[in-house]
Amino acid sequence: MSESGQSSVGQILRDAREAQGMTLEDAAARLRLMQRQVEAMETDDFDSLGQPVFARGFVRNYARLLGLAPEALLARMEGAPAEPTAVSPAAPSQPHSWLSSPWLILLLLGLLLLVGVPVALYWWLNSEEGNNSSERVPPVTQSRPAPVAVPAPVAEPAEAVPPVVEGAPAPVPVAPATPAAETPEAPGQDEAGAPEAPATSGVLHLEFGDEAWVEIKDASGRMLHRQLNPPGSRVDVEGQPPFDVVIGNAAQARVTYNGRPIDLNPFIAVTVARFTLEE
Numbered sequence: 001m002s003e004s005g006q007s008s009v010g011q012i013l014r015d016a017r018e019a020q021g022m023t024l025e026d027a028a029a030r031l032r033l034m035q036r037q038v039e040a041m042e043t044d045d046f047d048s049l050g051q052p053v054f055a056r057g058f059v060r061n062y063a064r065l066l067g068l069a070p071e072a073l074l075a076r077m078e079g080a081p082a083e084p085t086a087v088s089p090a091a092p093s094q095p096h097s098w099l100s101s102p103w104l105i106l107l108l109l110g111l112l113l114l115v116g117v118p119v120a121l122y123w124w125l126n127s128e129e130g131n132n133s134s135e136r137v138p139p140v141t142q143s144r145p146a147p148v149a150v151p152a153p154v155a156e157p158a159e160a161v162p163p164v165v166e167g168a169p170a171p172v173p174v175a176p177a178t179p180a181a182e183t184p185e186a187p188g189q190d191e192a193g194a195p196e197a198p199a200t201s202g203v204l205h206l207e208f209g210d211e212a213w214v215e216i217k218d219a220s221g222r223m224l225h226r227q228l229n230p231p232g233s234r235v236d237v238e239g240q241p242p243f244d245v246v247i248g249n250a251a252q253a254r255v256t257y258n259g260r261p262i263d264l265n266p267f268i269a270v271t272v273a274r275f276t277l278e279e
Contacts, residue, residue, distance in 0.1 A: 009059065009073050010044040016066040017042075031061055032251060032271055038062070046077065050209075054254065057265030061251075204237040204245075204277070205256045213248035243277040 007015070017027055028035045040048045041062055046055040056074055063070040206214060208229045216225040218239035225237045231252075237243075247253050247264065250273035255262040257277055267275040 010042040014042040207254040210252035215246040217244040
């Protein structure tokens, strides 16, 4: 009991566990924690659980396991940590209607122009040709052609043959001069693309109390970190946000983003945490 006459957080957790007939071993196994960590929560020894963000995460999971409202218990814990970094869960991409795609609309307009313009031009030319032919062609009457006098063939003058001089060298044929190929001019310096502005970056710092598998991708989908991290190791990952993060055995991991702590417990399903860190 606390000084105000109300049961402490640990007492409420212990009473709820005993009321359900659950042993410490069963609770530790279902929470994937050590038995001493469960005993520390039931005796209000939250300092032994590490930093407040880890202690609050353990209490939240324990309360959910026992069917209790975690918010009421967390509000009564002492040493509430500062407001953590805003983290939004990775939401599935919303299906987009194919009719609302601007590229599809442009493609349809291009196909319409590609097909419609030749058809309209062909129809217009045929209609003009039909109108002109109906207006200009006179009625045809059969008549015998008048005899045409064929002129006598005129003998062509013989070409003058130059005299052949013995011992003179034969003329050398000369090929006509061809214009030199034009050399394409190199593009001006002003056509070169301007350098892109540097993208903003963020730094993720991870510490592991036990073995944990980690995958981290940046905004372009490039894999920045993917490996099994041993107990007691630390990792710093820098890249362009937002980050897609997957952490196995997340209860034994501690994460900070640009120096601000991240509460992983809201994103843990069984033992794996999946979330997106925005800028």
